[in-house]
Amino acid sequence: xxxxxxxxxxxxxxxxxxxxxxxxxxxxxxxxxxxxxxxxxxxxxxxxxxxxxxxxxxxxxxxxxxxxxxxxxxxxxxxxxxxxxxxxxxxxxxxxxxxxxxxxxxxxxxxxxxxxxxxxxxxxxxxxxxxxxxxxxxxxxxxxxxxxxxxxxxxxxxxxxx
Numbered sequence: 001x002x003x004x005x006x007x008x009x010x011x012x013x014x015x016x017x018x019x020x021x022x023x024x025x026x027x028x029x030x031x032x033x034x035x036x037x038x039x040x041x042x043x044x045x046x047x048x049x050x051x052x053x054x055x056x057x058x059x060x061x062x063x064x065x066x067x068x069x070x071x072x073x074x075x076x077x078x079x080x081x082x083x084x085x086x087x088x089x090x091x092x093x094x095x096x097x098x099x100x101x102x103x104x105x106x107x108x109x110x111x112x113x114x115x116x117x118x119x120x121x122x123x124x125x126x127x128x129x130x131x132x133x134x135x136x137x138x139x140x141x142x143x144x145x146x147x148x149x150x151x152x153x154x155x156x157x158x159x160x161x162x
């Protein structure tokens with residue numbers, strides 16, 4: 001029996017350990033991963049490759065320190081559109097995808113249409129971003145901004161269900 005993960009079955013205990021460990025440090029050498037899950041290097045590498053191919057692992061990245069880069073202002077922005085049509089949604093999405101200041105953009109249900117996570121240098125750069133990038137999009141009706149005073153918890157990890 002192979003130790004590789006078939007795409008059509010649920011994750012086993014070893015897959016869970018690999019996903020959790022790779023979230024902690026995506027640069028962990030395969031040899032160390034293999035020791036931690038009690039497999040040899042080859043089946044461990046095959047499992048990781050199959051988890052990647054099956055879409056469980058979407059990529060690897062370095063987590064940067066925004067303060068060191070002078071990007072100290074973090075804001076969440078509620079955006080309401082004047083109409084909820086596919087054209088209006090698509091137009092707004094395309095504009096948000098084009099701007100690196102927008103770290104996250106979520107269409108939401110409730111009292112507004114989109115929730116943005118935006119990181120910029122300072123209040124002046126946010127004011128320009130709001131006026132030139134968000135408010136300038138045809139169909140944006142209102143925005144409400146919440147500035148982060150303290151980041152209590154910020155993580156990229158998700159719970160891997162068993």
